[in-house]
Amino acid sequence: MNTDQLRSLAEWSIVHRRFLHKHPELSGKEFNTYNYIKDIVTELGLQLADYPSPNLIAYLPGTVGKKTIALRADIDALPVQEEGGKEGYKSMNPGVSHACGHDGHTAILLAVAKWMAENRNSIEHNVKFIFQSAEEITPSGAEGLVQAGILDDVDAIFGIHLWQGLEKGKIGLKPGPMMASVDDFHVTIDASGGHGSMPHETTDPIYIATHLIQSFQAITSRQTNPIEPAVISIGKVDGGSSYSIIPSKVELYGTMRAVTPETQAFMKERIAQQTAGICSTFSADHKIEFIEGTPPLVNDPKESAFVETVIKEHLGEDVFSLLDSTMAAEDFSFYLQKKQGAFVFVGMKxxxxxxxxxxxxxxxxxxxxxxxxxxxxxxVQDYPSS
Structure with a gap:
C-alpha cells in the first residue's frame, strides 16, 4: 500500500468517524451503530458471526488460514454533553457524545476491514473483526464476548486506543501490566445520630466516615508495595440534612485501582476489614458492596515485542515509545486474560x-x-505463521 492509497483510506475512515460522532449511542444501546457497521462490512463481502447484538463480529478467511488474528474496536459513547466547535460533526444526541475516541477506533477498524477485503490475496491469516459494545460500563462488553466464546478459535488479539496523553506521532505500549484494574465500592455507615448540641448521646457516622477515609489512604501509602501502583479514591460522600443534626446514616462511594491482581485483591480485603473494625470501634453498623469492574490489562511480552518490531520497521524507529503503566482501565484486559495479544496506544496529544x-x-x-x-x-500481515 503506497502513501496515496493509505491517505485515501484514512480519508474514507474519517468520513465514517464523523458520521458516528454525530450519532453517538450509550453502552448496550448501540443498535443504530450496529446497523451502520453491518451495512459497510456486508457490502465488503465479509462473513458475519452470530454473537449478541449490538456487538458485531465480522470474519475474513485468510489465504492459508492456519491462524486467526482478532482485531478489536469499541463502539459505545458516554453520557457527556458535548462542548466545543467540531464544525459539521458535533453530537446530535443531547447528553451523549464520543468523548473517549471510540468513534475513531470503529472507523479505523472499518478502514482496515475495507483494505483487507479488497486485498484478500495479501492476507495469509484468518482475521476476526470485533466491533464491541459496552466498553464503558460494568459488566463490560468484552467480558460477555469472552464468555460467549469469541476467542475460542483465535490465536492472538490486538487492539488500539487513540491516546490523548501520548505525544502525537508516537505509538507505544508496555509489556506486562500496562493499565489498571477498576473496582468500585459503596460503604453505608448506620448509626443512631441525634442533635448536634449533644454529640455524647449519639453515634456520629460523619465522624466515623472521616476515620474510614483516612484509613483507606493508609492502605495505598503504608500497606501496599510502593513500586506497584495502587489508587483508592472516594468520589462521593452522602449524609446529613441540616447544620445541627447529626445524621443516622452516611454513605461513601469510591474506586480502587491496581496493576496486579494480587494488589487488587489485597485492597479489597483491607477495605472490608478496616470498615468492619472502625465501625465496630465506634459502635456503628455497616454494609459494604463491591462492584467488580475490569482486571488489570497485562500485555503478553512476546506479542508486545512483535508489535514493537512492526512499529519500528513500518512506521519508524523514532515512532515507538516504551510506556509506563497508567491507572486508567480498559476492558480489553478480559481478552488478554484469555489469549495472548497486546494493546497499543496511538499518540495524538x-x-x-x-x-x-x-x-x-x-x-x-x-x-x-x-x-x-x-x-x-x-x-496481521507480519504475524508469524508458526
Missing part, C-alpha cells in the same frame, strides 16, 4: 486533541488515523 478523555471538549486528531490503520494491517 497536541493542539487538536488537547482535552483529556471523557472531557466535554475532547476531540480526536484525525491526522493519526493513517498510522493506526497501517499498524493494524501490518500486524
Amino acid at each position: 497536541g493542539e487538536k486533541s488537547r482535552y483529556p478523555h471523557h472531557h466535554a471538549k475532547f476531540d480526536l486528531d484525525e491526522d493519526v488515523f493513517e498510522s493506526a490503520i497501517q499498524l493494524f494491517i501490518k500486524i
